Amino acid sequence: MLVLSRKRDESIMIGDDIEITVVEVRGETVRLGLTAPKSIAVYRKEVYEAIQRENVAAARSSGQDLSRVAKALRRRKDKGKEEPEGSSSGDA
C-alpha cells in the first residue's frame, strides 16, 4: 500500500482521471472529496466487501433447488388475490 500524507485541501491523483481531496479533518474523521469518471463506482469499503461476500455466497449456492421456496412465494401471491373473508359479494 502506498502511504502519503496530505493536509486539508491537498489532493492525490490516481492515473489521469481520479482525484481525491482531503476536504476536512475533524478529530478522527477525514472527509474526502472524490472526482472520478462516471463509469468508476466508488463505495465505502465495508459495503463493497459485504456485497462481494454475498455474491460469492450466491454463486456457491446457486445449484440448490428452490422449488419449495418458490411454492411458498406463489402461495403468498395467490392468497393476496383471494377475496377477504366477509366481503359483501352477495352470495345467497
Added chain:
Amino acid sequence: MTKVYHTLRFGKLEIREEDVIVIPEGLLGFAQCRRYILLEDPSQAPFQWLQSLDNTDLSFALVDPLVIKPDYQIQVPKEEVECLGIDDPQKARVFVMVVVPKDLSEVTANLRGPIVVNPENRRARQVVLMDDRYPTRYAFLKEIQKEEQAEPKA
C-alpha cells in the same frame, strides 16, 4: 446465430448472441465475467438464473425484488443509470441475488446490491445502494412465515 455452452447447472445451452446480457464491469468479486444469459425454470418461478458464459460453472439465482418485498423502492444514482444507456428508469429491470444456505428456511436476498438491466441494449450493472435501509441479507422466507403466522385463522 447460436453458440453452444456446456454449463454446470443447466447442461448444454444454445445461446443466441442477441440474448446475451453484458455486465461491463462484472459483478463485485467476479470482475472477469462479463457475459451472461438469464434463464428460467418454470418449476422454480419466480426465481431465475444468471448463468455466466465466461465461466460455465458460475451462476446466480435471482428474483424480482418486488415479489419478495413489495415495497422495495430504490434510487439508482443517475450516473449508474446513464452508464447503462437507460433514458427512462421505469424501463429498467431490477433483480436481486438469492443466497441459499443449507437450511432452506434461511434463504436470503441481497437488497443492497441489486442487478439493474437495460432490456433495450442488454447491458447490466450491479448497483451498490447508498441507502442502508436495505440489508445485504434479507431473510424473505422468514418474513413470509411471520406474516402467515400473524394472519387470523380462517
